[in-house]
Amino acid sequence: xxxxxxxxxxxxxxxxxxxxxxxxxxxxxxxxxxxxxxxxxxxxxxxxxxxxxxxxxxxxxxxxxxxxxxxxxxxxxxxxxxxxxxxxxxxxxxxxxxxxxxxxxxxxxxxxxxxxxxxxxxxxxxxxxxxxxxxxxxxxxxxxxxxxxxxxxxxxxxxxxxxxxxxxxxxxxxxxxxxxxxxxxxxxxxxxxxxxxxxxxxxxxxxxxxxxxxxxxxxxxxxxxxxxxxxxxxxxxxxxxxxxxxxxxxxxxxxxxxxxxxxxxxxxxxxxxxxxxxxxxxxxxxxxxxxxxxxxxxxxxxxxxxxxxxxxxxxxxxxxxxxxxxxxxxxxxxxxxxxxxxxxxxxxxxxxxxxxxxxxx
Amino acid sequence: xxxxxxxxxxxxxxxxxxxxxxxxxxxxxxxxxxxxxxxxxxxxxxxxxxxxxxxxxxxxxxxxxxxxxxxxxxxxxxxxxxxxxxxxxxxxxxxxxxxxxxxxxxxxxxxxxxxxxxxxxxxxxxxxxxxxxxxxxxxxxxxxxxxxxxxxxxxxxxxxxxxxxxxxxxxxxxxxxxxxxxxxxxxxxxxxxxxxxxxxxxxxxxxxxxxxxxxxxxxxxxxxxxxxxxxxxxxxxxxxxxxxxxxxxxxxxxxxxxxxxxxxxxxxxxxxxxxxxxxxxxxxxxxxxxxxxxxxxxxxxxxxxxxxxxxxxxxxxxxxxxxxxxxxxxxxxxxxxxxxxxxxxxxxxxxxxxxxxxxxx
Numbered sequence: 001x002x003x004x005x006x007x008x009x010x011x012x013x014x015x016x017x018x019x020x021x022x023x024x025x026x027x028x029x030x031x032x033x034x035x036x037x038x039x040x041x042x043x044x045x046x047x048x049x050x051x052x053x054x055x056x057x058x059x060x061x062x063x064x065x066x067x068x069x070x071x072x073x074x075x076x077x078x079x080x081x082x083x084x085x086x087x088x089x090x091x092x093x094x095x096x097x098x099x100x101x102x103x104x105x106x107x108x109x110x111x112x113x114x115x116x117x118x119x120x121x122x123x124x125x126x127x128x129x130x131x132x133x134x135x136x137x138x139x140x141x142x143x144x145x146x147x148x149x150x151x152x153x154x155x156x157x158x159x160x161x162x163x164x165x166x167x168x169x170x171x172x173x174x175x176x177x178x179x180x181x182x183x184x185x186x187x188x189x190x191x192x193x194x195x196x197x198x199x200x201x202x203x204x205x206x207x208x209x210x211x212x213x214x215x216x217x218x219x220x221x222x223x224x225x226x227x228x229x230x231x232x233x234x235x236x237x238x239x240x241x242x243x244x245x246x247x248x249x250x251x252x253x254x255x256x257x258x259x260x261x262x263x264x265x266x267x268x269x270x271x272x273x274x275x276x277x278x279x280x281x282x283x284x285x286x287x288x289x290x291x292x293x294x295x296x297x298x299x300x301x302x303x304x305x306x307x308x309x310x311x312x313x314x315x316x317x318x319x320x321x322x323x324x325x326x327x328x329x330x331x332x333x334x335x336x337x338x339x340x341x342x343x344x345x346x347x348x349x350x351x352x353x354x355x356x357x358x359x360x361x
Numbered sequence: 362x363x364x365x366x367x368x369x370x371x372x373x374x375x376x377x378x379x380x381x382x383x384x385x386x387x388x389x390x391x392x393x394x395x396x397x398x399x400x401x402x403x404x405x406x407x408x409x410x411x412x413x414x415x416x417x418x419x420x421x422x423x424x425x426x427x428x429x430x431x432x433x434x435x436x437x438x439x440x441x442x443x444x445x446x447x448x449x450x451x452x453x454x455x456x457x458x459x460x461x462x463x464x465x466x467x468x469x470x471x472x473x474x475x476x477x478x479x480x481x482x483x484x485x486x487x488x489x490x491x492x493x494x495x496x497x498x499x500x501x502x503x504x505x506x507x508x509x510x511x512x513x514x515x516x517x518x519x520x521x522x523x524x525x526x527x528x529x530x531x532x533x534x535x536x537x538x539x540x541x542x543x544x545x546x547x548x549x550x551x552x553x554x555x556x557x558x559x560x561x562x563x564x565x566x567x568x569x570x571x572x573x574x575x576x577x578x579x580x581x582x583x584x585x586x587x588x589x590x591x592x593x594x595x596x597x598x599x600x601x602x603x604x605x606x607x608x609x610x611x612x613x614x615x616x617x618x619x620x621x622x623x624x625x626x627x628x629x630x631x632x633x634x635x636x637x638x639x640x641x642x643x644x645x646x647x648x649x650x651x652x653x654x655x656x657x658x659x660x661x662x663x664x665x666x667x668x669x670x671x672x673x674x675x676x677x678x679x680x681x682x683x684x685x686x687x688x689x690x691x692x693x694x695x696x697x698x699x700x701x702x703x704x705x706x707x708x709x710x711x712x713x714x715x716x717x718x719x720x721x722x
Contacts, residue, residue: 035686076437080506087508092684115476117682118503118514142479145441147448153479154515321478323453325396 031159034094102128103135110141114156129179133220178263192337244269250316267300310354392520395455463489464496471502475517490540494581539624553698605630611677628661671715
């Protein structure tokens with residue numbers, strides 16, 4: 001097992017990464033506040049892993065809350081079910097929520113914890129690659145609105161993050177690939193060596209080679225922890241973690257939540273950000289090809305779906321949390337390993353990207 | 362105009378109290394972050410005061426959002442309408458929300474501001490006595506759940522509070538009385554002189570004498586500001602502000618939100634807390650009578666509704682944010698002007714109070 005620390009002063013917390021951690025209650029117990037816990041999972045993950053975790057924590061007689069699976073259920077309505085379950089069982093402010101699942105479960109459990117009785121503690125136990133390398137770390141929580149992804153939420157840091165890499169053994173291939181999009185992101189925005197390592201080791205990762213996978217997860221978590229500890233509330237550098245996300249969110253909203261996986265939409269978004277960066281003269285064509293090639297090898301899309309017209313795509317992009325004074329701001333690349341947030345581009349260039357990166361009908 | 366400061370370090374803010382303040386945009390403008398504003402009100406208050414405020418702030422071309430009136434609408438569903446309105450108008454993170462109305466509007470606008478895009482600034486412009494002396498100050502925001510009052514929310518401090526006492530001229534008598542319950546509360550928990558002053562000046566207040574009313578509002582706000590600045594997150598003293606509220610919330614949930622006004626339920630709750638305090642030998646019978654007499658003179662109820670059985674009442678009380686390890690904790694009185702939070706009472710004494718303070722069928 002390896003342990004990283006996310007440094008946020010009094011709100012610092014450990015990120016444990018290793019095999020068989022679900023059964024190690026001693027990792028969780030020191031971070032459980034009060035004497036009640038509620039395990040929140042979804043209908044896909046709960047049948048596989050809930051019992052294991054509940055057994056490890058049986059002294060707490062945990063309450064189990066099972067949500068429907070899929071991004072389309074990341075809504076205020078489903079959030080309310082968590083509150084109903086907690087209130088029905090008279091859970092008080094000394095209750096710790098534990099998120100067992102992917103990004104949707106983690107985001108919703110974290111947001112429920114942020115709001116329940118104006119705030120209770122929570123713990124992240126991510127079971128998808130995407131949640132392990134990205135969503136479970138850094139305290140961004142929330143739900144979607146039909147008009148915009150992750151538009152309602154809170155910053156609420158977990159007490160700890162426990163990443164049991166064994167849970168990836170049951171992850172479907174498409175979900176596994178989706179997680180790789182966020183791994184590639186770290187290489188692109190700030191860790192060019194890691195990007196090179198990924199180019200050389202992608203096959204091992206796709207084979208779920210334990211050593212390669214552990215390294216990739218650790219490296220991703222370390223990058224994320226460094227960025228978040230420097231800029232918790234996204235006043236600056238943290239925005240770079242949204243590389244590909246403004247494009248990606250437009251795809252998710254445009255197609256309807258859950259049609260494409262979040263990581264798939266981000267992969268296409270990264271390729272589109274690279275394309276636009278090239279059009280602006282910032283990124284070499286050779287680097288754009290390296291990016292597209294790596295994503296493609298990971299079975300990820302590098303084009304937007306044909307069903308979204310470029311003008312609609314632009315409209316969907318304009319609902320973005322980085323927008324300022326009506327100006328769309330995007331994370332773009334100056335090189336592999338160097339990104340920036342900018343509104344310094346012509347909308348005509350963006351339209352060219354939207355047209356060029358659209359799948360054929 | 363008088364101005365108080367709520368001292369919370371970098372999140373400190375002014376509370377302005379006076380006549381004709383709705384038109385004084387110079388009080389608001391320094392606290393508007395960004396260049397967009399959304400005014401949130403309800404269908405009762407908006408027709409009377411929205412135009413006045415919108416005109417004062419016309420340079421911002423404010424978006425208006427009008428909610429239904431009544432505690433029964435303080436829900437996640439209605440909250441979502443605020444998000445829909447903001448997203449439909451492409452409001453970004455540089456948007457300031459302004460709450461114009463009573464406690465329900467302020468609580469919901471504040472919670473919407475806490476969650477919209479993970480947090481935008483907001484301003485409180487309370488138009489009911491209850492909101493002016495209590496709800497608009499201190500950053501408690503949230504919505505109700507059918508199983509418990511204010512169970513979903515956030516601590517989110519406003520940028521400033523602007524109390525235009527002229528708005529009380531249009532307040533119905535029952536709402537005015539409801540606000541007095543919270544005014545009396547400050548006297549009971551920490552300001553015995555103010556309680557004495559209220560006994561001597563209640564008739565003037567009920568006549569809405571400008572000078573007496575301004576003094577009562579100022580004194581209430583000063584008490585609230587002192588408590589909140591000492592204990593923002595309710596780790597200690599702030600809980601005393603909930604005198605009567607655990608009883609009161611049980612009445613509100615038991616009868617259905619909006620049947621009794623919040624302040625009416627709190628008044629009955631204060632009388633019940635006084636009754637229990639007497640049974641425990643802490644409060645003199647003479648003081649209990651003074652409390653009941655003052656509340657009655659203010660046209661407020663001092664008994665729980667007959668339709669809630671004591672056993673049901675107890676059950677409703679157990680869903681309370683002060684509950685710890687399954688033990689109900691209540692704010693009780695040791696004297697007029699001295700309160701404490703305690704679980705040190707026998708449930709039989711509480712049941713006696715619930716039976717004794719129930720209205721006759």
